[in-house]
Amino acid sequence: EVQLLESGGGLVQPGGSLRLSCAASGITFSSYVMSWVRQAPGKGLEWVSSISGGGVYTHYADSGKGRFTISRDNSKNTLYLQMNNLRAEDTAVYYCAKASGNNFGYPDDYWGQGTLVTVSS
Amino acid sequence: DIQLTQSPSFLSASVGDRVTITCRASQGISSYLAWYQQKPGKAPKLLIYAASTLQSGVPSRFSGSGSGTEFILTINSLQPEDFASYYCQQFNSYPLTFGGGTKVEIK
Numbered sequence: 001e002v003q004l005l006e007s008g009g010g011l012v013q014p015g016g017s018l019r020l021s022c023a024a025s026g027i028t029f030s031s032y033v034m035s036w037v038r039q040a041p042g043k044g045l046e047w048v049s050s051i052s053g054g055g056v057y058t059h060y061a062d063s064g065k066g067r068f069t070i071s072r073d074n075s076k077n078t079l080y081l082q083m084n085n086l087r088a089e090d091t092a093v094y095y096c097a098k099a100s101g102n103n104f105g106y107p108d109d110y111w112g113q114g115t116l117v118t119v120s121s
Numbered sequence: 122d123i124q125l126t127q128s129p130s131f132l133s134a135s136v137g138d139r140v141t142i143t144c145r146a147s148q149g150i151s152s153y154l155a156w157y158q159q160k161p162g163k164a165p166k167l168l169i170y171a172a173s174t175l176q177s178g179v180p181s182r183f184s185g186s187g188s189g190t191e192f193i194l195t196i197n198s199l200q201p202e203d204f205a206s207y208y209c210q211q212f213n214s215y216p217l218t219f220g221g222g223t224k225v226e227i228k
Contacts, residue, residue, distance in 0.1 A: 035217075037165075044208065044219060044220075044221050044222040045157075045159075045165060045208050045210075045219040045222070046219065047210070047216060047217040047218065047219065050215070050217070059215040059216065059217075060216075061216050062122075062216065095164055095165070100167070100170065104215070105153065105212050105213075106170075106212065107155035107167055107170045107210065107212060108155075108165075108167065109167045109176065111164035111165055111166075112164065113163075113164055114164060
């Protein structure tokens with residue numbers, strides 16, 4: 001059974017940092033593109049970032065470029081999102097998602113339960 | 122960036138109704154489109170990919186069609202468990218983008 005378990009969310013002040021983690025099980029983790037998608041309270045879904053299976057290639061939404069860094073440790077089956085210089089508008093539930101294929105250009109067939117990030121003073 | 126416009130943003134329907142949701146792309150995306158269902162407090166669930174391919178385990182009352190810039194999600198004979206929000210997402214190019222969502226509520 002595929003499981004994705006996010007952690008690391010919480011309350012942080014504007015300008016602060018957080019690192020989200022997503023522990024994967026039930027899959028050959030290194031074979032899949034992984035992504036972060038967020039959802040602000042009462043709003044729609046927003047793609048944040050994706051990373052290739054080997055971790056070499058990454059893509060970011062403009063909203064996070066220069067502030068967010070996606071990475072993965074395939075030896076630990078874990079995906080990360082380092083978020084710096086956080087803003088109030090980054091407040092959202094952050095979902096980890098697994099692509100259905102081994103390259104960019106596939107939809108996400110498994111999602112974690114999400115972790116809430118709240119940026120507020 | 123490719124913009125996806127979903128319509129309607131909200132619809133009220135009854136059990137047994139046939140429902141259609143449209144997703145229009147600001148430029149051609151071939152068939153690189155997926156549909157997700159999301160219930161309150163839950164993660165999205167993949168329903169359809171490649172515009173018209175049903176994800177394993179998804180009931181056959183769900184179907185997708187279209188290519189290029191216009192796509193449709195159809196739910197035949199709406200069931201109580203189908204009342205949820207639905208989102209389209211394009212995979213043609215980065216940045217990936219979602220439509221604004223359609224909330225399907227009980228009439």
